Amino acid sequence: MKLLLASGTPHLPQLSGGLEVNSHLAALELTRRGHRASVLAKLSVRDGFGMTRFMANCLARRDVSRDRKLGYDVYRSIRPWRDLRGLDRPDIVVVQNGNMVEMGRNFRRDGIASVAYLHGLEFESGPRAWQGAAADLPFSHYIANSEFTADKFQRRFGIRPSIIPPIFPAGEYRTVPRARNVTFINPVPVKGRDLAFAIAERCPEISFLFVRGWPLSGKAEAALRRRAEALGNVHLLDRQSAMKPVYEQTHILLAPSQWEETWGRVASEAQFSGIPVLASLRGGLPEAVGPGGRLLAHNAPADLWAETLRHMWHDEHEHARLSEAAFAHAARAEIDIREQTDRLVAIAEAAAA
DSSP states (O other): OEEEEEESSOOTTTOOSHHHHHHHHHHHHHHHTTOEEEEEEEOOOSSHHHHHHHHHHHHHTOSEEEEOTTSSEEEEESSTTTOOTTOOOOSEEEEEESSHHHHHHHHHHTTOOEEEEESSSTTTSSTTOOOSOGGGOOOSEEEESSHHHHHHHHHHHSOOOEEOOOOOOGGGTOOOOOSOOEEEESOSGGGTHHHHHHHHHHOTTSOEEEEOOSOOOHHHHHHHHHHHHHHSSEEEEOOOSOSHHHHHTOSEEEEOOSSOOSSOHHHHHHHTTTOOEEEESSTTHHHHHTTSEEEEOTTSOHHHHHHHHHHHHHOHHHHHHHHHHHHHHHTSGGGOHHHHHHHHHHHHHHHHO
């Protein structure tokens, strides 16, 4: 089966977030099984990688560039929801992000069925919120990455999506933690940066590791460094291409997100190593964390967050209990990559029939 994973936002290496990592892992697993998996993404011209491909497209009078450095075909277009000259025709398209409805309609006009795989809440709010009723949508089937996302979509359109959580090859994350840090990944405001600093200030006896994620402006980077240096117990680490070394240094994962995460990828990654998670009781994070951690309201006082963290840190029996629960939660069938891929293939084949 020729399956195209399509998104209206950039793909690796131009953008590295939960969706991009998930698409990459899915494409590799599908390819390993003998399918012809590929990715369609937006070509950003904000870096040399994108500008070089854009100029080549212009010279060749095509819309789409193609590269295989990631182990599968990646097609990149300035407007992947519309301009597709040079794209190898797929059997089925799984549309995941960015102008999803327009992209689905474009493929339907060419006689190609598509499945909507909902990783975010684009359908509900924002400049690309989906208009009209379910009958107006171009998709043959719907998948959500969590019960939280599925509930939101069902309330809006009256359709219950299938559930396939994010994909995790356990071996890429499983390790034995050897250092005692509280790790916070992606120190930006919506991920709870200010709350994380407030917690660290209240827990001077605990070592914190803040791992950069999204690109920061020069001003934001300077402010991050100043705040970390002022506390003394916060250490900064550059963005990592492989997360296992991060989890080797992690005793507890902190995820005080201030927005509605539809899952919480880092929580699942950490739990493969039995690392307990202290996270916000919001969005899909409770599903990701399960019994392998503690949950607090995203707007709860920093004093309460700090008190809860200190209990998890200093009480060895509590930490061991949560660690065991984290291991068990990571072993559930819902995030077994083999079963997840089986479900994705079955849905795609039914939609393409």
